[in-house]
Amino acid sequence: MAWSRFIPAGAFVILVVFLGIGLTRDPSLIPTEMINRDMPAFELTELYDETQRVTDADLIGEPALVNVFGSWCVACLQEHPTLMQLNQDDTVRIVGVNWRDGRDDAIKWLQRHGDPYETIIFDGESDLAIEMGVTGAPETFILDRTGRIRFKQIGPITSDVWRETIRPVLDALAAEELTTPAPVRVESDAVVDSDVENIVLTDLDLIGARTEAVSKTLRCVVCQNQSIYDSNAPLAQDMRRLVRKRVVAGDSDEEVRDYMRYRYGDYVLMSPPLQLNTFLLWLVPLALVLVGGIWFVLRGRNAAPTVDDALTEADRNRVAAALAKAETET
Amino acid sequence: MLAEIGQIALILALFISALQAWMGLHGAHIGDRRAMVFADRGAIAQALLCILAFGLLAYAFMVSDFSVQLVTANSHTSKPMIYKFSGTWGNHEGSMLLWVMIMALFGAAMVWFGKTLPAGLRARAIGVQGLTTTGFLAFLIFSSNPFTRMSPIPENGVGLNPLLQDPGLAIHPPFLYLGYVGFSVAFSFAVAALIEGRVDAMWARWVRPWVLLAWSFLTIGIVLGSVWAYYELGWGGWWFWDPVENVSFMPWLAGTALLHSTLVAQARGSFIRWTLLLAITTFSLSLVGTFIVRSGVLTSVHAFAVDPGRGIFILALLVLATGGALFLYALRSGRIAHGAGFQLQSRESGLVLNNVLLVVSTATVFLGTFYPLVIDAMTGDKITVGPPYFERTFGPIMAVLIIFMAVAPLLKWRADNWRRIQKALLIMLALAVPTWIAVAAFGNSVLGGLGIALAVWLLTGSVFNYARKLRIGDAKSTAGNLLKRFAILPGAAHGFALAHIGLALTTIGVVSMGVWADEEVDRLKLGESISVAGYEFRLEDVRRAQGPNYISETGQVVIERNGRRIGVLNPEQRMYPVERNNTTEGAMEVGATRILYAAKGDGNLEDGWVVSVYYHPMVIWIWIGALMMAFGGLIAVADRRHAYANRKAPVPQAVAAE
Incomplete structure (x- = not known):
């Protein structure tokens, strides 16, 4: 079987191809699940005025950049001048989502660096962020005028990014606008979790245990290989809180996982689900064991008799003599 | 200058x-x-x-x-x-x-x-x-x-x-590299042999000590990493199936297969081709590991420099070294003669099975580690493979391996019959099965009982073999000359016993941690307490202090069980002003049968502090067992028969008894 000797080399070549492709990819870039879905329903407060409510209905009517930022975010400073310029030129509507921040800190930051936002949604506890599948700041979502998410930019919008990535999308949306009728603005009748909570579970121990169990199966998307149960990252804590809320509202474990998967994709599961693209993952070890076992048994069955290797009478005599000699010496 | x-x-x-x-x-x-x-x-x-x-x-x-x-x-x-x-x-x-x-x-x-x-x-x-x-x-x-x-x-x-400012982590890389790079010697010998086109049992004998040395160092390096993660990362995990941990584990698994393979090659002259392939593969896995850590291809807590440019360079090295060696293997291995054959029931056969299972487990870990990359490259989907996958695939394969590794050394080379060792097998079963039942009943876990029973099975099998080598129970053996026989026994035999018994102990630790570990988290004000596994942890005090380059906030936690005071723990949090980074230093109460671990999180006087407490049964045996394995490997290196192989003059032939 001369060709079988080339199997290791062949397998290696395939591996190298994948490793090479891997170099061109960034494994931390999670594609957004929310493209072409409507902006999730939400009801939060405005940054400057706690009494003023902002809902998803306020975002409909005109294309917008929804920019997730925070005063703690260093890279946000990098894109801030671009956003200020866009606001000054009145190029596009910019809505801010102030994520995981303190109100005072954010207001001070904006006073110091400028405020390019038409409205700023205060999302102190990731209520909106998780709904949108946010994994870090800065991230910018492009909404069309019907309030549908059309694009997500991960990372700062430098002038290059604006020119090469964001503006083309907005231009395409503008072209689309010419051929479709304007949306009608409706009052948001979104049912928000914080208002209407169907409390199904009341047993605190059970809630705690189930939350823990489900949290261990969900990945922290801003960490390196930790579950949201193990991680201390703020987003992980917020996600744990959300898991608890879903558990209390009566979701099954699978439903909670699906909730997260809807927003973050399969990446958010610690153990890959059994579906088409992971079928191989579970099948190969089993197949290898079977192949190995069968090869082992067949080999044993086909083992040729090895009489030529057995000890001859002369050999046995030599051994006996040597042992006897050794005995008399000790 | x-x-x-x-x-x-x-x-x-x-x-x-x-x-x-x-x-x-x-x-x-x-x-x-x-x-x-x-x-x-x-x-x-x-x-x-x-x-x-x-x-x-x-x-x-x-x-x-x-x-x-x-x-x-x-x-x-x-x-x-x-x-x-x-x-x-x-x-x-x-x-x-x-x-x-x-x-x-x-x-x-x-x-x-x-x-x-x-x-x-x-x-x-x-x-x-x-x-x-x-x-x-x-x-x-x-x-x-x-x-x-x-x-x-x-x-x-x-x-x-x-x-990284920690003694364990300071010496972890040197040992790890001694292991990784040590396998380069086996690689070099394998490629040299392929170039020469002539390989035999002597080659295996020369290579074996190098393989043992590298393997022992790698074992120690991995143990250090695990111990460090356990006491440093604040939640008492000792293995995370993180991609970079996996790429250190794969050369270890392949290296284990290699060192068993050289055993057969040296003793019987068979398995030569397989040994060559394993020698190439083990070092290649080390190279792949280097590539992964430094190129940003996989996400991991360990990732060093994330630089695709460097990644390309290492990939090129990998292609030249491994690709070259594997193609050389494909072209030249046909010249290498087969060794002596053997029957299904024989020691060689057991070692074949050992190799098969170890290679399958290496392939499984490899698949799990690189699958996200493959799927991303082929479809653009991002999935991740976490511990649950590895536990469910690696565990069963290891269980099968343990069953057979207790039995195979008892068989003779070339051809044997299991009936000859029937008595030994029955005694091993007589110890293992009741252990399974007892542990499953008292510990409330069938799988836990099975795990411990497997460890007992391996332990008794290894002890039997060791005893047999020391000729305990033979007609002419007495307690008197036992010491002499102990000294005469070659290093490889001592090494074998240490390593296999070490694995049994590690298994006990791994199974106990997987099945019976427990934890609790709560917010405690001063004077309040939290319990886990019958141990009560009470937070008595929290103080601030200044270290050499950090500020620490330390809690004082008293442990009691059934009213009796067990010890005091001082979990701390350190704030490093220069790096603007925090670390959590968990505190441990170490015992032979369990480690009690406490970690303190953020908090203040009014609201209390978040305290996590953990009960870790038998965890220390994971590392003691692994260190025994490494020690066994080093003793085997010191086997005086290797000195014979390296002598200038050949060993005088036995006198023919004519």
Whole structure:
């Protein structure tokens, strides 16, 4: 079987191809699940005025950049001048989502660096962020005028990014606008979790245990290989809180996982689900064991008799003599 | 000035290494003795130059020479001296220099300890070692130069990641690299043998001590990493199936298969081709590991420099080294003769099964680690593979391996019958099955009971074998000459017993932690307590203090059980102002049957502090067992029969009893 000797080399070549492709990819870039879905329903407060409510209905009517930022975010400073310029030129509507921040800190930051936002949604506890599948700041979502998410930019919008990535999308949306009728603005009748909570579970121990169990199966998307149960990252804590809320509202474990998967994709599961693209993952070890076992048994069955290797009478005599000699010496 | 000397030393080493490769390989090809001697000398010269370069870099760190860019990026004057020194390899460039130095040292060791090898084989092996060292030196000099200067010279450095300022982590890389790079020797010997086209049992005998040495060091390196993660990361995990952990585990698994394979090759002359392939694969897995950590291809807590440019360079090295070796294997392995055959029920057969299972488990870990990459490349989907996958696939394979590894050593070479060892098997069953039932009943876990029963099975099997080797129970053996027989027994036999018993102990630890570990988290005000597994932890006090380069907030936690005071723990949180980073230092109460672990989180006087407490049964045996394995490997290296193999004069033939 001369060709079988080339199997290791062949397998290696395939591996190298994948490793090479891997170099061109960034494994931390999670594609957004929310493209072409409507902006999730939400009801939060405005940054400057706690009494003023902002809902998803306020975002409909005109294309917008929804920019997730925070005063703690260093890279946000990098894109801030671009956003200020866009606001000054009145190029596009910019809505801010102030994520995981303190109100005072954010207001001070904006006073110091400028405020390019038409409205700023205060999302102190990731209520909106998780709904949108946010994994870090800065991230910018492009909404069309019907309030549908059309694009997500991960990372700062430098002038290059604006020119090469964001503006083309907005231009395409503008072209689309010419051929479709304007949306009608409706009052948001979104049912928000914080208002209407169907409390199904009341047993605190059970809630705690189930939350823990489900949290261990969900990945922290801003960490390196930790579950949201193990991680201390703020987003992980917020996600744990959300898991608890879903558990209390009566979701099954699978439903909670699906909730997260809807927003973050399969990446958010610690153990890959059994579906088409992971079928191989579970099948190969089993197949290898079977192949190995069968090869082992067949080999044993086909083992040729090895009489030529057995000890001859002369050999046995030599051994006996040597042992006897050794005995008399000790 | 010194940094420039270091730089020059590396460049010189590069040239000498290239010459060493050429002289060794070409010299052996044309039979030029002087060229081969040059290769020997070159290997030693290169080792000395690399030691010099490394020493100079370490010196730059220790005196905080901030004109060297690397020192500025990774050090600070306020660091304790020991961490200034270990900071030398706490970064990409420095650790690469450590790698290269160890590689050169192993090359020199091949010269010193290989005096009795046939000249051609040795020259070729040293030549191949020179090739790989050249590749890595080139990588070091051209893409990861540790001696780059910077100007203007800053007042102080940026500091070292607080996580790395720890004794365990300081020595973890050197041992790990001794393991990874140690396998390069087996690789070099394998490629040399393929080039020669002639391999036999003697080759296996020469290679075996090198494999054992590298394997032992790698074991220690992995244990250090695990122990460090356990006490440093604040939640008592000891293994996470993180991609970088996996890439250290895969060479270990393949290395285990390799060292068993050389056993058969040495004893029976069979398995030669398989051994060659494993030797190539094990070192290649080390190379793949280097690639992964430094190229940003996979997400991991360990990821060093995320630099695709470097990734391409290492990938090229990988293609040349592994690809070259594997193609050579495909072309030349046909010339290698088969060894003696053997029956299904024999020791060889058991070792075949060992190899099959270890290779399958390596492949499984490999698949799980690289699957996200494959899927991303093919479909763009992002999935991740976490611990649940590895536990469900690796565990069962290991269980099967343990069952057979207790039995196979009891069989004879070539051909045997299991009925001959029936009595031993029955005794082993008689101990294992009741253990299963008892543990399953008291511990409320069928799988837990099975795990412990497997460990007992392995333990008794290994003890039986050891006893048999010591001829305990034989007609002429007495307690009196037991000591003598103990001393006469070859190192490999002691090593075998230590290693297999060590694995049994590790299994007990792993199963206990997986099944019976427990934890609780709560917010405690002063005086309040939290319980886990019958132990009560009470927070009595929280204080602030100043360390050498950090501020710490330490809690005082008293442990009681059934009213009796067990101990006091001081979990702390450290804030490093220079690096603006925090670490959690968990506190442990260590015992033979369990470790009690407490970690303190954020908090204040009014609301209390978040305290996590953990009950970890038998966890310390995981590491004790693994260290026994490493120790067993080292004892096997010291087997005096290896000295025989390296003697100048052949062992006198037995006198024919005519």
